[in-house]
Amino acid sequence: MDASRFIVITGGPGSGKTTLLDALRESGHSAMPEAGRNIIRAQQAVDGPALPWRDPALFAELMLSWDMRSYEEAGQRSGTLFFDRGIPDAIGYLRLTGLPVPAHMMKAAETLRYHRRIFIAPFWPDIFGQDAERRQSADEAERTCEAMKKIYTELGYDLVPLPLCSVEERVRFILCETSA
Template identity: 50%
Template sequence: MNPQSDNFFILTGGPGSGKTTLLSHLAGMGYHCMPEAGRAVIRQQERLGGAALPWNDKNAFARCMYEHDMAAYRRACAMTGLVFFDRGMIDVIAYLQLEQLPVPKCLQAAASRCRYHKTAFILPPWPQIYRNDHERRQDPPTAIATYKAMMKTYAQYGYTLVQVPCLPVAQRAAFILNEIAFRQTQEG
């Protein structure tokens, strides 16, 4: 396990809950932030004419997300200070479970070996801000099912989930930073 991982914090939840906006805000505050694999893979596959898209080949899409998340984790290992991830390897496992697809042993092993801070932040469904776009094609019930799958899978892997309240983005960022400061005080 990487000793830096105590500084690695996941933001997870269903699609359309404000994760990317929150990560952009944290990046604007000067924190290291790793972008979401799903959107990056969709953009790359469409640019290349590839088939590893969630509406074409879910297994290939998951494999590409896993590779993206591993690369992000490795990059983060060279960083100092807090690093925020827009989802992580556990999310890929939850995606496969939600889609009732097998989870490769290499992904299970990586999720057990490449740990993030034991506290992960989950953003609940927020219908008032939910919007579909070219890359987000899920309907609101699927977004809720994804949220529930994330809760279950993170618990399976021993993470403590802290629900981020539905607040303006600056208040959400402050909530997360205060929670981290509190937990680091308790741990240290």
């Protein structure tokens, strides 16, 4: 599988990742949705246990499963695909919460690779906000970004910080960086 066409955008919650991916989709690019927010919505709908504030380890397992399925699905598509987070994010999340990282998660992150350059959306206080699915504080959002930087770097990826600018400028930045 040609993982060089799999582009990950990661960072802390509320840093503009999903808005950016929506804009990439609107401009005709393919993107894979974020696991976390979709899992939270599904679990809330059925009062399920796999919510980050109920069972963070189970939530991380569902994120891993979702992201592995997304990776497999992306392999069946052609062209460049943008990912709203990647498999290493589940590891960063577990580390952030102080939980152990199972060996199978590390194996998945080491085996299922993405493009070597990972875009990281830095914590951006001006746009950060909470909602029914995003309950993290600003401090936790900033620490999440740092946890993602650490795990992706540990796994040998090169981090490319996204500029703090309009969505349109971020789209142009990413498209310029990925075409180089």
